[in-house]
Amino acid sequence: MDSSSLRERQKERRRARIYNVAIDLFKQGGFQTTTATDIARASNVSRGTFFNYYPYKEAVLLDYGSEVMDRLRELAERRLSEGAAPLTVLYEVWDALADENTRERDLFPPLAYEVMNPNPERARTAYQALPLSKVIELILRPLHQDGRVRTDLSLQRISNLIADTYLMVALRWSAYGTERSLHEEMRLALSLLLEGALRRESR
CATH class of the missing domain: 1.10.10.60 (Homeodomain-like)
Structure with a gap:
């Protein structure tokens, strides 16, 4: 060597x-x-x-977040390859992320705030380290290809909106808590989002 x-x-x-x-x-x-x-x-x-x-303390959390995203992507790829329905996989990934955030409740807020850092370079670095929208896009792509996802919005934009919603709901839950678990809050938010993301069948 x-x-x-x-x-x-x-x-x-x-x-x-x-x-x-x-x-x-x-x-x-x-x-x-x-x-x-x-x-x-x-x-x-x-x-x-x-x-x-x-270069700053929060950068340590970006490595942690990146590890979590890698695990979620691996879960999504494995479940899709096994033939699981994309929406089933999306809920499974959603649940896994909620479970992780619940276990590490004190780590999530500073990690999420870094994505919204007023310093553009730091915010960009955080966004690149936490590609949740890319995992969501991977899961929804089969539905998009089958024409089951709205076509007036790009798949990337839909995925970004879903990821952003996760961020805000989880932040609020971490800071204030609710009567529901984060798992329940996230499933409720995802259900509401999907009603707008999936194309309605004509009757």
């Missing part, structure tokens, strides 16, 4: 260590109260080294 490959592997291991330590600290002490200095100290690296890997 040449020296450059060794350095890259060392960097990957260091980044993974910082990430895992940071997520543990966020879960134990809360995202807001955990500082970059806390993470660096617990990871046995300097504060400057932390910022070399993560």
